[in-house]
Amino acid sequence: MNLVVCIKQVPDTETQIKVGADGKSISIDDIKWVMNPYDEFGVEEALKIKEAKGGEVVVVGAGPKRVTEALRTALAMGADKAILIEDDNLYGADPLFVGKLLAKAIEPLNADLVFFGQRAVDDDCGLASSAVAEALNMPQLAVVIKQEIDGDTIKVSRPIEGQTNVLSAKLPVCLTAQKGLNEPRYASLPGIMKAKKKPLEVKTLADFGLEREDKIEITALNPPPQRAPGKVIQGETPEELAANLAKALREEAKVI
Amino acid sequence: MAGVWIIAEHRDGNFRKVTFEAASAAKTVAGELGAEVTAVVLAKGLKDKCAELGKYGVSKVLYAENDVFDYYTTDAYAEAVAALAKEQGPAAIIFGASTQGKDLAGRLAAKLDVGVAVDCTGLSVADGRLKAIRPMYAGKVYADVLLKADPQIVTLRPNVFDVKEVGGEAAVEEVSPAVSEPRVKLEEVIKEAEGKVELTEATIIVSGGRGMKEAENFKIIEELAAKLGAAVGASRSAVDAGWRPHTDQVGQTGKVVTPNCYIACGISGAIQHLAGMGSSKVIVAINKDPDAPIHSKADFSVVADLFDIVPKLTEECKKAD
Numbered sequence: 001m002n003l004v005v006c007i008k009q010v011p012d013t014e015t016q017i018k019v020g021a022d023g024k025s026i027s028i029d030d031i032k033w034v035m036n037p038y039d040e041f042g043v044e045e046a047l048k049i050k051e052a053k054g055g056e057v058v059v060v061g062a063g064p065k066r067v068t069e070a071l072r073t074a075l076a077m078g079a080d081k082a083i084l085i086e087d088d089n090l091y092g093a094d095p096l097f098v099g100k101l102l103a104k105a106i107e108p109l110n111a112d113l114v115f116f117g118q119r120a121v122d123d124d125c126g127l128a129s130s131a132v133a134e135a136l137n138m139p140q141l142a143v144v145i146k147q148e149i150d151g152d153t154i155k156v157s158r159p160i161e162g163q164t165n166v167l168s169a170k171l172p173v174c175l176t177a178q179k180g181l182n183e184p185r186y187a188s189l190p191g192i193m194k195a196k197k198k199p200l201e202v203k204t205l206a207d208f209g210l211e212r213e214d215k216i217e218i219t220a221l222n223p224p225p226q227r228a229p230g231k232v233i234q235g236e237t238p239e240e241l242a243a244n245l246a247k248a249l250r251e252e253a254k255v256i
Numbered sequence: 257m258a259g260v261w262i263i264a265e266h267r268d269g270n271f272r273k274v275t276f277e278a279a280s281a282a283k284t285v286a287g288e289l290g291a292e293v294t295a296v297v298l299a300k301g302l303k304d305k306c307a308e309l310g311k312y313g314v315s316k317v318l319y320a321e322n323d324v325f326d327y328y329t330t331d332a333y334a335e336a337v338a339a340l341a342k343e344q345g346p347a348a349i350i351f352g353a354s355t356q357g358k359d360l361a362g363r364l365a366a367k368l369d370v371g372v373a374v375d376c377t378g379l380s381v382a383d384g385r386l387k388a389i390r391p392m393y394a395g396k397v398y399a400d401v402l403l404k405a406d407p408q409i410v411t412l413r414p415n416v417f418d419v420k421e422v423g424g425e426a427a428v429e430e431v432s433p434a435v436s437e438p439r440v441k442l443e444e445v446i447k448e449a450e451g452k453v454e455l456t457e458a459t460i461i462v463s464g465g466r467g468m469k470e471a472e473n474f475k476i477i478e479e480l481a482a483k484l485g486a487a488v489g490a491s492r493s494a495v496d497a498g499w500r501p502h503t504d505q506v507g508q509t510g511k512v513v514t515p516n517c518y519i520a521c522g523i524s525g526a527i528q529h530l531a532g533m534g535s536s537k538v539i540v541a542i543n544k545d546p547d548a549p550i551h552s553k554a555d556f557s558v559v560a561d562l563f564d565i566v567p568k569l570t571e572e573c574k575k576a577d
Binding site for chain 2: 015017019094121122123125135143157164165166169178180228238239245246249250256
């Protein structure tokens, strides 16, 4: 099996996000960068498939040099090889462009399965996977919590509103991982040592004959709308507190 | 003026609420653009229901009947909508950011080689183009987004845009876009328990956190939720403790929700959780720790033990009947 996992490096979810000086991108000072949490599920699932069926796991990322750290983390978990498309001007790019770019790097790998996290927790788009699937002419199986491969057919569970759909498709496919798919392993110390020696190929946009091209433009970033100051519900007893809360929700906020 | 399109979403023979939300939002921007709203309905046996979309501002329905449209597949929907869009050249395509809408958006945009603004909470017109507002970093910041190519594809976060009935009937025109055999097959549908409300579409959410102490205690949350017709949510700690399924998790690594009312019980309010529910219209915090960060986000705070308050709140709600 040729297994490919696309990895995005994102600010740790603990990060307080601040708007940068240009007013339309985030301030990247003091950010701890990590592998997108949903991508970890993709790496884990690819490793499990490799362990069961053999093959190779290649992880692919795009962005500035620091993205190497996220790729090394995946190598330390057990991936075999990494490809970094290095470019200092990619963070915040149109995810559909990034998808096109990733597809160029993935194309020669003859992938049976391409994994993504179901969305990156920075731009919250979940679009790059669709661009890859389209470019490589693969079916997309998005937001998956379970998969099973039998021969050349994959069967997945995809929760949607109020139900879970069980879908099947012939390989190759592009699959996006949702929490619940597995419990990602931690990189072991020997794994971290080994990762340093694993191959990491560096490519550039020029290698693929591409220049960044965004079809969307962020014209401003703003902090979330300010909320009016809250009110502390008063009462001497739990009964009073509950009654006053119910009254506030019913008469003041009119939401129940 | 090129039209504003919506893509209707339906299940079990009925349009879903996100369709009416998209129609209402589309009607508003179409008015400013001097355009009309066209709904694309890909379905099997739904033609008779199409005229009713007029009630929500749709002037015309492009109805495509095909067995493969009976349930959603990325392949068939993206291919059909892309073919229709290439033929007719709409200025914008708007639909709900449901699981289906999120799945369709990227593939459709990739086929048409245009941009998409996903999961938007605001939509307006500026200089003849759409201006979308969308949360990023799970709501830690909000972006103003312009789409530089037509059709401008926008998906709308469920339960944010009001459904407005403007009356009228839509004209229905049958179309038959060519589609290939979908490569993904629906093998089975596993329905959730009857009456379970979906978090991302709920108008009220009652959510429990670490303060719930154990899985069984969620019973009081469920009782309150049942009384209010609400969905049950959970913080990451409650999910990681195994008290609730992953699908219940609200936050930056779970679901981002926008109910009219979010009742947080025993949730301290980690930054990732606050990001995921911070755009709820009314936030209620029930937490005995007065310093819990959730209180600073709340419209109504109750500083008391949730085990005392929640069952009594359920009683209070019953009294009103």
